[in-house]
Each structure stands twice: as structure tokens, then as C-alpha cells.
Amino acid sequence: MLDERIRDRFTDLHKFVEPDRVRREVYTDPQIFELEMQRIHETVWIYCGHESQVPKAGDYYTVQIGRQPMLMVRGSDGKVNVLYNRCPHRGNMMCGDRNGNTGEFFRCSYHAWTFHHDGKLRTIPMMESGYAGTRWGKDNPDCSMKRAARVENYRGFVFASLASDGPTLKEFLGESRVAFDDMCDRAPEGEVEVVPNCFRVIQHSNWKIFLENQLDALHPSVVHQSTGRAAHNIEKELAKKARSGEAPLSYHMLSAFATVTIDKWDAFQTINYPHGHCVLTGYMGLRPRDPDTLSYENTLEKAYGKKRMEEILAVNIHHVLIYPGLSVQSPLQQLRAVRPLGVDKTLTEIWHFRLKGAPEAIYRRSLAYYNLVNSPATLINADDLENFWKCHQGLASDGGDWVSFGRHFGRDIEKDGHVESGPNMGTSEAPMRGQMKAWAEYMRGA
């Protein structure tokens, strides 16, 4: 078995990960990638999608979990199921489209076996004459579509684990649940709704490079400086002309990359939790006093009362990373799901959400951030993608064996089961150290 062959080679996996540095093979070795898929992505809770992606019975969305093509489908009983996208007869893929509605049941395009939305076999053409007296038939579970071992939903966000044992979703998420709580609590109705559809970007680099970048607070003022500066110049001109003396908030989303200079990033903080999850505190100031924000706060106050509204809006997060596959920007209702496709090939799906019950203008703000910062068309994303690709190229060379995560090493503060970057050390590489610690634990089979 593949797992055993790899295990023989990597009995000394600890040699690849030290507390402040990691061997380059961790990013480039196809066998390590295979083991990662088995021990991490096909074991832990992986985000499948939001339940509003499949509102009606029969609605389905395809999703990749590790190397497994899966389907998220709404049953006629209202439940969301996660199934392997494979017919149990001769292995045909059940749904070739990315998403759609399968009707009252799934019907395989090859020999017309049909299945209920929960994967159970429904009919086989001429089943009696074809299969009487054989081991095949409705009572044999091998004749049904295989289900993900576990499926759970947290505030509308659906996760699946392909392993039958392990922590519950709530235990696994731990404090990183704040990503979904913060996003949903900001909605006057306490829920969000997905905006169809997503941007899909394929990066020619290892999946971990993307995740490490998410809480890398040093890079924005370097990598995104030119974009930020260009936006800031226009912002100043518009502000001069505007009666309010302020440019539209969307300019601020880009100009912050220039105005928050490299030294200021140290003022923010990273909080690193077990399982590799981490939070970067906010820096943008998302409570301007414009009429749109005031009307939104009014709606929120009506729904929750003043005290609770203040608590909700006081949550100060820029980014939550849920290892190993999710990056959430809750105050702006953005989510990126990371799907490794190969050792040097990674898909990201970039989604955004509507706050149910919030004024349209607040949705437009989320859309602006989605288009200006996270979309594949923006310079911000292009700046990052170029560095991801270049990193992978460098790591594939013989120019050095180690990747360094030494910034502010030894100065992290451990308390109450988590690790914080030290005071005025927001650019610490503590999040990467935390991610690699979790990686090594998973890879050891812990």
C-alpha cells in the first residue's frame, strides 16, 4: 500500500521540520504530497461549501477533498449530504458538471443505475432478472454511492471528514469558529447567503505557500505597495473634490496597503491556535460614519439591541486561517477555499457572502473588496500569485535546503492553549511555525 511505502521513506519526518525552519522537500516532493493528502486533507474536516449553494432538493455542487472528487447535494428531506462522485457499478463519475440539479434522484449516464440523494441505490435496470441470486442488490451497501464518513454544518458552512474517527467539527475548529460567528453575527438576521458564483484560480505552487502568505503581515507593504500607492494618489484627489472631504471607502481598501507602512504592521497581532488555525487582528477601520454605515448600524441595533451590536462590531479581525484549507475575512464576508491539486498546483475558490437583512450598500462594500483585492483580475492578487510561483521555483532548485521561519522566533507568548506573537511583533513568523507544527503532528499520524 502506498501509505506504507511512503512511511518507510519518511520514518524520520521530524528531520524535515524544525521549530524555526523546514526542509524544501516539504513543498516539492510528490511522495510527501501523497502522504499529506492521506494524513491531512483526507482525514481532517474540510470545507465543502455553504448550504445556500444548494438551496433546493437535488441541487448539487462538486468539491475536491484531498484527491477525492466529492458531491455536496441537498436531499428531499432538506439534509445536505456529501458523497463520492462515483457510481458503485463500474466507477463512472456521477456528475460531470461543476454544479446543477440532479432531479429526484441521481441517474448514472452509463447503465442507468439510480440513487437517492443520500447515495442509497434506488433502481438497477431489470434488477430482478439481472441480479437475482448474486451478491448485488439493494441490501448490499457496495451498490450504493459511498458517503463521506462524517458531515457537519456550523452556522450554514458545511464540512466533511473522510475519516470516521477524530474530533467533532466544533472541537476541530476550536477558537477559529470566530470566523463564522463574526461573519454571521454581522447580519441582522444572523445568517449569510452565498453569492453565486466563485472565482477559481490555479496557482502553480504548493498549497502551503498560499496558506503561509495569509498571515504574513510583513509582505503587504512590500508586495502590494505599488498598488496601494497608486490608489492612495487617486483617493487624495477624490477626497479634495468631494463635499464630504472623503473618497469612497473602496479606495481605502487598496490605499491601506501603502498607508499602513512596514513598521505599522508590527502593531497588529497574530493569535495561533492548535491544529494550525490562526487569526490576524484587523487594521482597516471598517466603521466610517457615512450614511450607509449608519443605516446598517441602525438595522443591526434594531435586531440585537445597542449593547450586543457594539460587541459584534468590536470584533477586530482581518483574517482567520482554518488549517489546512480555508482563509476567511469575516468582516468583509470573504472566504477562500484551498484545494491542492498536485505538489506544485493549487486551486483556490474565492467566494463572498451577503449579510441577510443588511442594506444593499453593505453588500456593495463586500463586492468591492471581492473585486478589488481578492479577484484574479486585481493587481493585489497578481502581486501575490507572482511571488507564490517564484517561491515554488526557488524551492525546486538546489540553491538551498531550508525555508526559514525565524522572524521573532523565541519571542512568542504561550497562554491559555494558544500562542500569540509578542507585543509589537505582528510581523512575526509565528503563524507559519504554528502551521508547520500542526503539519508535523498530522504527518506523524498524531
Ligand code: FES
Ligand atoms: S457505471 Fe454507473 S451504471 Fe454502470
Ligand SMILES: [Fe+2]
Ligand atoms: Fe498579499
